Amino acid sequence: MSIHSHELKETAVKVADADFAIDRREHTTASAVRDYWAKVRAGELGSLPAVFGLVSLIVLFTALRPETFLSERNIANLFVQAMSVTILALGLVFVLLLGEIDLSAGVTSGVCAAVMAKLMVEAGQPWYTAVLAALLTGLLIGTVIGLLVAVVRIPSFVVTLALFLGLQGITLRLIGEGGTVPVRDEVIVALANDNMPIWLGWTLAVGCSILFAASQLLRRHRQRSRGLIAPPLGLVVGRIAVVTAALLGITFLMGLDRAPSPTVVLNGVPWGVPLVALLVITATFVLGRTVYGRHVYAVGGNAEAARRAGINVTAIRMSVFMIASTLAAVAGMVDASRLNSVTPDAGAGNVLLYAVGATVIGGTSLFGGKGRAIDAVLGGLVISVIANGLGLLGAQAYLNMLITGGVLLLAASVDALARRRRVAVGR
């Protein structure tokens, strides 16, 4: 009955494709495409719904408003409108990765913008002091949320719902009922209202393309030389082509004159775009390539497993709220720049709904453990295209709300159904 070493026999059960079969197989572009499709069918939708949604919305609005929707001016508008929602959504990706929620991110952005504006206008502080103070305010709010959620263990839904109400009170107190604090500082205003010189735009676009291509190819080379699993060359080249085309295409479009009158020239990539790009690239790096990012995914996937693996789950939980609130501060300042002012209702209303919608539409799961930084960009663009397109159609506010709410619900349904599918096929 015993199976001691000398009589060890291999089990008769041989599973097809066993023995690291996939690892040993040479990956071709065709097999990668097949694998991708198999993943999609198994409920790993990735960016597919967001890209599909974005393309259909662009086609729809172009058909309905052919002259205006795809004009250079409107495209620039779109990017500027998408900036703050994308930054807010980027912070929420971290929180959603743990399966938590931050309902107060929107109003946090409002408070931080108010702090910045008040410091500049009333205390006469330079922009960098004001920006630093706003960032610290965000960090402080995030720390408070983090302590209440991670240490006291109140559900994040309740903590941030309470702060959603409370922080609006702080913004109102800072700015005063019916008041507005104007934002006139050149640097801050330039963020959303001014453009990079054409040469700088091209330098950055070409530089980023080259860096991206080099890092992708180098990584694949390293993987192959050590006999590790590497994506096929076709896929890597395709990925590089898409990113390069997007970067150069946008730079080209933004380089065209989009001034409403022929006497002035208005062109270039808005300053906020490289800021968003920098934040997204940093977040992608942190989540994908660092120990911290790995631990965020682990805590989101199985907090108990993470705890037993020696990961400080409390610290990870706290940190995501600190990141989200600090990024909310950035989003608030970008919005203040776009609107040239801060009002008592800054960041209130549907700002947060849009940001949560953006992350979920982008493909980040509300159930935790699944999501990427790029989701915030794709989702942010979808949300902005809806708002922008409906604006061009002259749709009434009620319709705008109904449609945006509907899209969020749709995205959440796709997330839930895809998750069910993943559970069913065991992915």
Add this chain to the structure above:
Amino acid sequence: MADKATPVLQLTGVNKSFGAVKVLHDVDFAVYPGEVTALVGDNGAGKSTLIKCIAGIHPVDSGEFFFEGRPVTINSPRDAAALGIEVVYQDLALADNLDIVQNMFLGRERTRGLVLDEASMEESARQTLAKLSVRTVKSVRQLVASLSGGQRQTVAIAKAVLWQSKVVILDEPTAALGVAQTRQVLELVRRLADTGHGVVLISHNMNDVFQVADRITALYLGRVAAHVPRSAVTSTQVVELITAGRSGDLGLSPATTDNHL
């Protein structure tokens, strides 16, 4: 049997109470390198508590720990891990959303500077799996969610082995598995011992115990009823030890067992 060998892990006179409830009474326990020690006992006999004491999750009230003959104290899971004691819990503690490599290195990721050293982790994970003759895994980059119960158990065990561990404690590793998968996991358990690990197997299943164990420690109501070589007992005797605390000459004295009845 290597009776004269130094146990890799030895506990003497361990007592543990939770409030008024005394869960472990003067427990002596030893794990030998290259051997599988089965820890058996009914529900509530104190198996889990004993394991958690060894793993550093519960501090003991009194008692001594010796690791490779040296006296040691284990106050936290970190202490246990530092000594080379790894526990594979029943609920496996794997993150479904991460792949096999990521799970195996969870909490102990290798880095080059700031960046995760994926290449070296992938290589080591594959080597470890190959060393344990794990042959049913398609790819080390598969998500754990896509693995079968037996494969998950395998990954959890491989994870424990990755760290030059000396003692591997397996909590009911075959509880939820089918026949073929149970056999695979038991083979793996045997292989662990053959590669020099001291293995503790907690099980309710006499078949499993008699297939792979070298020694059997039976707990009865928080006391060690018997610590015997497998070859010296029959399945029926072990069942009696588990259910009554004694079997013929073996086990606790009638006075001790009757006290609890």
